[in-house]
Amino acid sequence: MKPTLLVLAAGMGSRYGGLKQIDPMGPAGETLLDYSVFDALRAGFGRAVFVIRPDFEAAFRERVLARFDGRIETALAFQTLDRLPAGFSVPAGREKPWGTTHAILCARDAVAEPFAMINADDFYGRDSFAVLGRRLATLGADSTAYCMVGFTLAGTLSEHGTVARGVCRTDDRGFLADIQELTGVGRTAGGGIRGEGKDGAVALTGAEPVSMNMWGFTPRVFSQLADNFRAFLAAHGTELKSECYIPTSVGALVHAGQATCEVLPTTSHWFGATYAEDKAAVQASLQALVAAGEYPASLWA
Secondary structure (H helix, E strand, C coil): CCCEEEEECHHHHHHHCCCCCCCCCCCCCCCHHHHHHHHHHHCCCCEEEEEECHHHHHHHHHHCHHHHCCCCEEEEEECCCCCCCCCCCCCCCCCCCCCHHHHHHCCHHHCCCCEEEEECCEECCHHHHHHHHHHHCCCCCCCCEEEEEEEEHHHHCECCECEEEEEEEECCCCEEEEEEEEEEEEECCCCCEEEEECCEEEEECCCCEEEEEEEEECCHHHHHHHHHHHHHHHHHCCCCCCCCCHHHHHHHHHHCCCCEEEEECCCCCCEECCCHHHHHHHHHHHHHHHHCCCCCCCCCC
């Protein structure tokens, strides 16, 4: 059975009204999502499921899914604030989504095979999909041997502002031992790198592996994440801005001995347009990959 690609796109809904997130980045007007689907196809993935908000379904079908007609089987799953476990409700005034753990749970009925999870607006590269696809092909539906593609921190920074990153610590076998969510990660005036953790400033070398939300799971994860999300809601469900992030959820599973997570190395480089000023660098990187023969000048020609 071929693995499925699960794409989290619901967080892009606020930009979908003007369709601004479908920025042309590639030489023939491709978006970063086009490159992810293209790479997933040549890595052997069989389906693509997109988690979106219901209010931009029509625009998404017209401007995104239509591009993949005849190329890969697609399906939609919908993330809404009120998709909560029994006994919980949306607090008055909450508008912020519940986070990436919740987004994955919203696709539970659409995925029945091992799957990769990615963000819609990041570039992960050909080798990343290849190594993740090979690993997923070895897993049964009930396996808890999860994985993630690890990228080097220094290669994921922006020259135009700070970023949030899940900084990973691995054991001597290359498995995830701990993951620390840091905000305000960027270079210092002295050339170093620092971020802000829950206990204050953290000095970084830049060589640390980080999660850029490229994960490998099996359907077994849904019940585990459901338990994790219920615990999150019990602690934070009345708050207006708290989110349940997938790196934190996976870290909790690892610490509890309920799963393992292998950190897979890749020769690909991540990039994305965290800031508007990053767009030119993203376009230049794609042009360079086309010139090197990694991609055709027009993906879907």
